[in-house]
Amino acid sequence: MIVFEGATVSVPGPDGDRRILEPLSVTLAERRIAVIGANGSGKSTLLKLINGLVTPTAGRVLVEGLDTVKAGRAVRQRVGFVFTDPLSQLVMPTGLEDVELSLRARLRNPTERRTTALGVLERFGLAPLAEQSIYDLSGGERQLMALAAVLAVDPRILVADEPTTLLDLRNERRVRRLFSGLDQQLVFTTHDLEFAADSDRVLVIDDGRLVFDGDPRTAIDHYRGLHLDAGKLPGDDR
Amino acid sequence: MRGHGSLLGTYVDGDSLLHRAPLWSKGLGVLLLSTGVLFANRPAVTGAALALVTVGYLVGARLSPIHLWRPLAPVWPMLVILAGYQLIVNGPAAALLLVGNIGTCLLAARLLTLTTEGQRLLDGLVSLAVPFRRLGADPERFGLTLALMTRSVPYLVGSVADVRDAARARGLERNPRALVIPVVIGAVAYAHQTGEALAARGLGEAGPSAAAGASED
Numbered sequence: 017m018i019v020f021e022g023a024t025v026s027v028p029g030p031d032g033d034r035r036i037l038e039p040l041s042v043t044l045a046e047r048r049i050a051v052i053g054a055n056g057s058g059k060s061t062l063l064k065l066i067n068g069l070v071t072p073t074a075g076r077v078l079v080e081g082l083d084t085v086k087a088g089r090a091v092r093q094r095v096g097f098v099f100t101d102p103l104s105q106l107v108m109p110t111g112l113e114d115v116e117l118s119l120r121a122r123l124r125n126p127t128e129r130r131t132t133a134l135g136v137l138e139r140f141g142l143a144p145l146a147e148q149s150i151y152d153l154s155g156g157e158r159q160l161m162a163l164a165a166v167l168a169v170d171p172r173i174l175v176a177d178e179p180t181t182l183l184d185l186r187n188e189r190r191v192r193r194l195f196s197g198l199d200q201q202l203v204f205t206t207h208d209l210e211f212a213a214d215s216d217r218v219l220v221i222d223d224g225r226l227v228f229d230g231d232p233r234t235a236i237d238h239y240r241g242l243h244l245d246a247g248k249l250p251g252d253d254r
Numbered sequence: 255m256r257g258h259g260s261l262l263g264t265y266v267d268g269d270s271l272l273h274r275a276p277l278w279s280k281g282l283g284v285l286l287l288s289t290g291v292l293f294a295n296r297p298a299v300t301g302a303a304l305a306l307v308t309v310g311y312l313v314g315a316r317l318s319p320i321h322l323w324r325p326l327a328p329v330w331p332m333l334v335i336l337a338g339y340q341l342i343v344n345g346p347a348a349a350l351l352l353v354g355n356i357g358t359c360l361l362a363a364r365l366l367t368l369t370t371e372g373q374r375l376l377d378g379l380v381s382l383a384v385p386f387r388r389l390g391a392d393p394e395r396f397g398l399t400l401a402l403m404t405r406s407v408p409y410l411v412g413s414v415a416d417v418r419d420a421a422r423a424r425g426l427e428r429n430p431r432a433l434v435i436p437v438v439i440g441a442v443a444y445a446h447q448t449g450e451a452l453a454a455r456g457l458g459e460a461g462p463s464a465a466a467g468a469s470e471d
Binding site for chain 1: 265371453
């Protein structure tokens with residue numbers, strides 16, 4: 017369970033502190049939660065609060081009862097994070113080595129580490145790509161590889177920041193299928209409203225504020241209404 | 255970003271003599287060969303070292319000859335410029351020596367990475383730093399830093415190529431600012447993203463600061 021208690025994020029600006037996330041108090045207990053909103057609305061900041069990559073300037077965030085500031089390391093052991101661009105996430109030259117890197121802290125024996133890493137890649141259907149350079153993989157394969165590296169350590173919660181944005185339709189479907197089969201609680205941001213509709217609950221963020229929180233259909237309608245006028249170009253009314 | 259090979263290459267699976275050799279012996283070999291040619295600075299020594307490295311590729315590691323050219327392909331324009339300068343200033347022997355020495359060092363270093371799995375290399379780097387633990391060094395972080403350094407080279411090479419193409423498309427290929435500024439900004443952004451991704455995975459983290467990394471997305 018993830019609990020936001022008045023969590024606020026501000027950054028210094030030329031005219032004093034500027035809030036990029038207004039005080040947020042919400043409890044996330046559903047299995048699949050989508051966060052939607054325009055670019056620059058504060059969605060990524062909200063996600064980064066969950067594993068302590070961003071810490072609140074006021075209020076607090078609790079993950080399974082652990083404060084993300086006081087117990088950041090323990091929180092990150094429970095929360096896996098997938099970024100939009102897998103290239104910034106994959107650190108090692110091949111997928112296999114990257115999964116092994118994830119496992120280093122818990123498996124000191126190199127042979128055991130290799131066997132476990134290969135098992136993880138097998139589970140995700142990525143074994144044939146294990147030893148390929150990450151630069152030779154397609155965008156979808158890289159994203160799946162990044163997911164495998166994160167899931168290798170069995171996090172209890174998976175947070176994904178626009179995980180399908182850079183993918184073509186086929187790979188987007190692969191990632192979504194993989195997400196739907198996960199045991200972990202999943203919190204993700206997306207611009208794909210069909211993807212958001214698959215979740216149990218949707219949060220709509222606008223200009224740093226939570227403006228709607230509820231079932232996917234109503235939330236998506238609310239979001240569409242919010243941006244119906246904002247998206248008009250000059251002359252659209254004519 | 256387009257795919258880019260690394261100057262130092264990535265591991266090529268195999269069971270040759272060099273694949274099976276202990277990491278310390280390969281590391282020592284690279285060190286002796288590189289320092290040897292640089293300190294001797296004689297054409298005969300460089301020639302012998304280059305021949306030895308070639309034998310290492312073809313016989314010791316049973317790699318195809320294409321591997322001998324790959325690390326030199328991205329740097330040959332620079333080697334030609336350096337050789338040209340040496341040819342004019344110090345004569346043909348100096349030009350040959352310079353190119354031969356750089357080539358030997360590059361090929362020797364690449365032979366090590368081609369025949370050593372990344373995790374074994376990382377383990378080796380970590381164990382190199384273990385004696386410094388008493389002085390407060392973190393061996394895991396040291397190994398990870400070096401691994402990241404080698405991983406960043408192909409990314410940056412790729413970034414330069416992408417920016418050059420973008421500048422050419424806008425007719426700005428002769429404008430150094432159009433080349434340098436995007437590469438520098440891209441490198442800083444890449445470093446920031448990598449650091450964030452490492453922290454998210456709990457690798458080599460130093461702990462978050464208030465609002466650090468906050469963005470408006």
